[in-house]
Amino acid sequence: MNLKKDVPQRSDAQRNRERILAVALDELTRCPTVPLSLIAKKAGVGQGTFYRNFPDREALVLELYRHEMQQVADAAEELLCTRPPERALREWLDRLARFAMKKAGIAEAIRQATSTPGARAKPGHTPLTDAAELLLRTNEKAGTIRPGITADDLILAISGLWAVDPESDWQPRAERLLDLVVRGLRAGAPNPGP
Numbered sequence: 001m002n003l004k005k006d007v008p009q010r011s012d013a014q015r016n017r018e019r020i021l022a023v024a025l026d027e028l029t030r031c032p033t034v035p036l037s038l039i040a041k042k043a044g045v046g047q048g049t050f051y052r053n054f055p056d057r058e059a060l061v062l063e064l065y066r067h068e069m070q071q072v073a074d075a076a077e078e079l080l081c082t083r084p085p086e087r088a089l090r091e092w093l094d095r096l097a098r099f100a101m102k103k104a105g106i107a108e109a110i111r112q113a114t115s116t117p118g119a120r121a122k123p124g125h126t127p128l129t130d131a132a133e134l135l136l137r138t139n140e141k142a143g144t145i146r147p148g149i150t151a152d153d154l155i156l157a158i159s160g161l162w163a164v165d166p167e168s169d170w171q172p173r174a175e176r177l178l179d180l181v182v183r184g185l186r187a188g189a190p191n192p193g194p
Contacts, residue, residue: 017053019043024064029105032112036060061113064106072099073127076135086144089135090182093158096128097174101166129155143191157181 023043027034036057040050054060072095079088103110132151139145160177164170186192 016043016045016049020045020050020053020060021064021067024060025068025102025106028061028064028109029102032106032109057109058113061106061109065103065110068099068102070127072096073131076131080135080138085135085139085142086182086186089139089145089185090178092131092135093178093182094175096158097161097171097178100161101164101170101174104162104164104166139185144189145185145192146188149185154181154185157184 020039020043024039027039027042036050036054037047039060040047043050054063072092075095076088076092079091082088083091129151132154136145136149136151136154140147140149158178158181161174164173164177
């Protein structure tokens with residue numbers, strides 16, 4: 001049993017971890033080989049604190065990827081609690097687009113962390129797939145999308161997001177792409193809305 005995972009972190013330890021992840025996202029996006037000591041320094045934590053949280057570059061990069069993906073996944077339920085299903089789905093897709101652009105920024109760091117012999121595997125997309133499934137089923141029940149669309153269908157339909165250049169003015173292009181997808185989901189729906 002791994003006691004470290006079973007024991008909740010103190011609030012200051014959690015804040016340190018979150019600061020490290022925020023700085024790492026910025027720094028690894030700029031340079032996938034940025035020294036870990038620079039990330040620790042910019043996060044305002046000592047080397048010991050840094051390495052207690054992330055024993056190596058691979059652990060940091062994979063946790064960053066998992067953390068960012070989980071935040072997007074968690075947003076699905078939050079949005080459904082505060083918005084109508086069709087609005088929740090569209091706003092979630094916008095968050096997914098921002099995740100795709102961030103992920104593109106650290107793609108080289110992820111590739112380096114997962115391509116060495118004996119490297120840990122990149123986390124799967126299960127949280128995103130589960131979130132998409134929740135949004136789709138909620139919209140299907142509300143009649144705002146046509147029945148039978150699966151999370152895999154949706155992920156495949158929006159896969160063009162990963163081809164958009166994050167260094168470009170990507171937002172208008174992502175919006176157009178997502179508008180096309182949402183209109184396609186509404187085609188044939190019992191209550192497609194405006």
